[in-house]
Amino acid sequence: MNKRGGLFLGVVIAVVIFIAGVLFIQYMKSDVTSARVSLSCATPDNITDGTKLLCLLIGGAVPYYIIIFISIAMGFVTRAIT
Amino acid sequence: MKKLFLILAFVFLINFVSADIENSHGDAFTDSGNPSSVDGVEIVMNRTVLITTIQYSSGTVAGWCYIYNSSKDHVKNATTIVDHCTINFLAEKGETYYIMAGNDGAQYTREDTTAPATFPYLAPDLNFTDSCFTWGLGGGGGCGGVEIYNIKTINTTDAPNITVTLTEPANDFSTTQTEISFLVNSSSSYFNISNATFNVWYSNGTLFNQTINTTLSSVNSSRLNISDFAVGGYIWNAQVCGKNTTDYLCRWALSNNTFNVGFNLTNIVFNTTTYETESETFQANLTASSTPSSLSFLYAGTSYDATLTSLGGDEYFLTSTIDIPSLNSTNNWSFEWTQGGETTRSANRTQSVTNITFDICNSTLTDAYLNFTFKDETSLASINASVTASTFVYYLGSGLENKTLSFSNITNHSSYGFCFRNATQTLNVNYSISYTLSGYQQRTFTEDIALTNSTTNRTLYLLATGDGLFVTFQVINTAEQTISDVYSSVNRSIGGTSTNVGSGYTGADGSITFWLNPNFPHDFIFRAAGYDEYTTTITPTQSSYTITLGGNTTSPIQDFVKGITYSILPSGNYVLNDTTIPFNFTISTSFWDLDEFGFILRNSTDELGRVNSTSGSGGTVNLAVDTGNDTTIRMDYYWIIDGNYSNSTKIWYVISEEGTGWSLKQLFTDLSTFMTSGMFGLDNFGLAVITFMFIFIFTGILSSKYGLNSPSAISGLIFSLVLFFDVGLGIVPNPIGAVDNFPTILIGIVMVGILIKEGLR
Numbered sequence: 002m003n004k005r006g007g008l009f010l011g012v013v014i015a016v017v018i019f020i021a022g023v024l025f026i027q028y029m030k031s032d033v034t035s036a037r038v039s040l041s042c043a044t045p046d047n048i049t050d051g052t053k054l055l056c057l058l059i060g061g062a063v064p065y066y067i068i069i070f071i072s073i074a075m076g077f078v079t080r081a082i083t
Numbered sequence: 084m085k086k087l088f089l090i091l092a093f094v095f096l097i098n099f100v101s102a103d104i105e106n107s108h109g110d111a112f113t114d115s116g117n118p119s120s121v122d123g124v125e126i127v128m129n130r131t132v133l134i135t136t137i138q139y140s141s142g143t144v145a146g147w148c149y150i151y152n153s154s155k156d157h158v159k160n161a162t163t164i165v166d167h168c169t170i171n172f173l174a175e176k177g178e179t180y181y182i183m184a185g186n187d188g189a190q191y192t193r194e195d196t197t198a199p200a201t202f203p204y205l206a207p208d209l210n211f212t213d214s215c216f217t218w219g220l221g222g223g224g225g226c227g228g229v230e231i232y233n234i235k236t237i238n239t240t241d242a243p244n245i246t247v248t249l250t251e252p253a254n255d256f257s258t259t260q261t262e263i264s265f266l267v268n269s270s271s272s273y274f275n276i277s278n279a280t281f282n283v284w285y286s287n288g289t290l291f292n293q294t295i296n297t298t299l300s301s302v303n304s305s306r307l308n309i310s311d312f313a314v315g316g317y318i319w320n321a322q323v324c325g326k327n328t329t330d331y332l333c334r335w336a337l338s339n340n341t342f343n344v345g346f347n348l349t350n351i352v353f354n355t356t357t358y359e360t361e362s363e364t365f366q367a368n369l370t371a372s373s374t375p376s377s378l379s380f381l382y383a384g385t386s387y388d389a390t391l392t393s394l395g396g397d398e399y400f401l402t403s404t405i406d407i408p409s410l411n412s413t414n415n416w417s418f419e420w421t422q423g424g425e426t427t428r429s430a431n432r433t434q435s436v437t438n439i440t441f442d443i444c445n446s447t448l449t450d451a452y453l454n455f456t457f458k459d460e461t462s463l464a465s466i467n468a469s470v471t472a473s474t475f476v477y478y479l480g481s482g483l484e485n486k487t488l489s490f491s492n493i494t495n496h497s498s499y500g501f502c503f504r505n506a507t508q509t510l511n512v513n514y515s516i517s518y519t520l521s522g523y524q525q526r527t528f529t530e531d532i533a534l535t536n537s538t539t540n541r542t543l544y545l546l547a548t549g550d551g552l553f554v555t556f557q558v559i560n561t562a563e564q565t566i567s568d569v570y571s572s573v574n575r576s577i578g579g580t581s582t583n584v585g586s587g588y589t590g591a592d593g594s595i596t597f598w599l600n601p602n603f604p605h606d607f608i609f610r611a612a613g614y615d616e617y618t619t620t621i622t623p624t625q626s627s628y629t630i631t632l633g634g635n636t637t638s639p640i641q642d643f644v645k646g647i648t649y650s651i652l653p654s655g656n657y658v659l660n661d662t663t664i665p666f667n668f669t670i671s672t673s674f675w676d677l678d679e680f681g682f683i684l685r686n687s688t689d690e691l692g693r694v695n696s697t698s699g700s701g702g703t704v705n706l707a708v709d710t711g712n713d714t715t716i717r718m719d720y721y722w723i724i725d726g727n728y729s730n731s732t733k734i735w736y737v738i739s740e741e742g743t744g745w746s747l748k749q750l751f752t753d754l755s756t757f758m759t760s761g762m763f764g765l766d767n768f769g770l771a772v773i774t775f776m777f778i779f780i781f782t783g784i785l786s787s788k789y790g791l792n793s794p795s796a797i798s799g800l801i802f803s804l805v806l807f808f809d810v811g812l813g814i815v816p817n818p819i820g821a822v823d824n825f826p827t828i829l830i831g832i833v834m835v836g837i838l839i840k841e842g843l844r
Binding site: 026029030033034042045046050053054056057060061062063064 | 746749762
């Protein structure tokens with residue numbers, strides 16, 4: 002496989018991994034919502050500082066997840082380039 | 084011949100007198116005299132009464148009495164006995180009625196074949212001016228031979244009435260409910276109550292609801308529930324109608340009642356009586372179901388400024404001070420504000436205003452406040468003088484509202500007294516009087532003075548034509564520019580007393596001319612706003628002098644931000660759409676006393692509301708606003724110190740949160756919210772330190788890992804991070820509140836400087 006074929010394969014693998022990751026987001030969203038509701042994240046005056054910190058971590062779960070898959074996908078692309 | 088004339092005159096007089104209808108009940112009606120009493124009578128009611136009986140000249144047989152209204156519709160009839168009929172008809176004030184009495188109509192005939200042959204004739208058959216239908220007195224007459232009796236007396240009594248009482252809600256009632264139950268009670272000894280019409284008006288007089296209730300909740304009581312009231316002040320009344328077998332009458336309650344929905348106005352303080360031009364303060368406490376804003380004060384239809392101060396919770400203090408205009412003897416006033424997006428006005432209250440009069444004393448104006456006499460400046464002898472012109476601007480309050488008296492009298496008098504009537508307060512008068520006498524030069528005296536009923540005497544001096552000269556003073560500033568409206572006064576020692584011999588204001592050319600005695604020194608004062616007062620003593624031997632006013636014409640620059648700290652919520656630059664957001668502005672001061680502070684919220688086109696406070700030490704003002712579909716919300720916040728207005732603006736972008744519940748935005752929204760409510764004791768300074776450390780470490784790692792050594796690249800990276808945290812997330816504290824996003828701007832300037840430096844290298 003020449004360099005161009007390797008780059009093409011890397012991009013394809015990156016896209017497949019990213020799409021596969023994004024497909025799982027919908028299953029996370031309901032869990033994130035229920036967790037935030039259970040922790041009463043919307044009423045900060047009634048929760049502890051620790052709970053607030055947990056709310057922040059949970060609130061960022063979906064973005065973290067997306068960033069992870071973008072990183073993996075970009076890793077495949079950059080490896081194919083180099 | 085002479086006797087015949089007297090007899091005819093007597094007959095005429097008898098006929099004339101007999102044409103007047105007697106009213107046994109005073110002046111209940113006016114007999115119009117058309118047609119004559121011979122043909123029946125036309126009366127116009129002066130008040131509403133019950134016509135009980137109609138007396139007439141004795142007829143030959145029993146017959147009928149008839150009453151027709153102004154449309155000549157038959158409204159009431161009754162059978163008669165020999166000389167009267169009992170009819171009991173309720174005659175309404177202002178209405179015109181035609182009253183007739185005659186024998187039985189069965190014998191009537193009329194050549195007009197369209198008319199019915201028998202009584203009662205119906206409109207339009209009743210035609211008093213029909214020449215063929217001349218109705219005779221006490222016997223048949225005219226074409227049909229009808230017999231109409233001559234009406235002598237119409238007996239009336241006070242009209243039976245319906246008394247209406249507005250029971251619920253009580254006057255000045257306040258509620259937060261949107262449905263209100265109305266109850267009206269009524270009573271009448273003559274009528275049976277049949278229905279009540281409830282009327283509710285907005286406080287500006289526009290009808291809100293009108294409902295006829297024909298169902299009585301109990302005897303003589305009517306209850307009605309009306310709903311969907313919006314926040315505001317309302318007025319209500321009810322018209323109750325009653326009837327019996329023959330009559331029908333409707334009556335209102337004698338006065339309207341008021342009620343408020345969504346607010347309550349208490350502790351209302353004002354003077355019920357006052358005088359023109361007087362300064363009056365109107366105060367009230369307001370309890371509002373939602374935050375009020377945009378307060379104004381309405382007096383006699385004119386809007387004035389008013390101050391709204393939060394007392395904590397839902398309590399507010401309203402106040403306004405105005406000078407009473409010279410309009411009406413009774414004026415309505417009310418407060419008006421915006422509450423829940425609706426313009427709300429309190430019920431009208433009235434203040435009686437007595438006029439004030441300042442004029443030359445006369446037989447009816449006798450309390451002299453100011454008296455002028457005249458003397459010769461040289462001989463000190465009392466002289467007469469005429470007043471060629473004078474203007475007196477007088478007022479009781481601050482002077483914003485005033486009255487003016489212009490007076491002149493070309494006849495010489497030894498004195499002129501000016502009197503004041505209808506007030507005992509101190510009267511402020513700004514006046515200028517020009518006076519003269521043949522052989523003397525005219526002089527002018529100008530003064531602003533507060534007068535009381537203890538007469539103030541002013542002796543004005545005149546100088547003979549041969550004893551003085553005209554001296555002109557031109558007043559300029561240090562830049563040699565003429566100054567107009569400079570108060571100029573000249574005094575001379577007369578009999579050991581410093582005495583004013585002229586005063587006035589410089590004209591547009593900066594000049595003023597006095598007629599002065601050149602043999603004596605005179606003390607001059609020149610005074611103008613923004614300049615030092617200039618005093619000098621001159622023996623005026625020249626015809627003109629130049630006066631230069633200097634001094635500090637500008638105030639030193641004062642820092643009205645000194646000691647001021649403030650904060651604004653919500654933090655950040657974004658707010659959500661379709662959400663009621665509590666906006667607040669908190670200010671504290673350690674140096675100045677605040678006259679007022681507050682803010683105005685606007686969207687891209689309109690004002691959404693305003694709130695202010697007059698707390699001298701600062702505090703917090705709140706206003707909750709629904710962001711709706713606006714694209715931006717702008718807060719123009721301000722504070723006033725010693726009349727100096729300082730302000731700035733904060734803008735929020737209104738965004739939709741749709742689909743953002745799991746995004747990075749949610750993370751930073753949570754972070755901002757948790758910071759506001761407190762988390763691990765972390766305050767804005769702590770967050771700033773963390774942000775700084777993040778930027779520092781992140782930049783360092785990138786620089787170390789990827790060899791970023793260029794100052795341009797590093798400054799660009801720092802600028803990007805600051806832009807993200809400041810503009811994007813709004814979590815970078817801003818030390819310069821007057822400039823939004825100052826940290827980003829500062830770093831941007833540094834970056835541009837570095838880029839320019841790199842480019843020039």
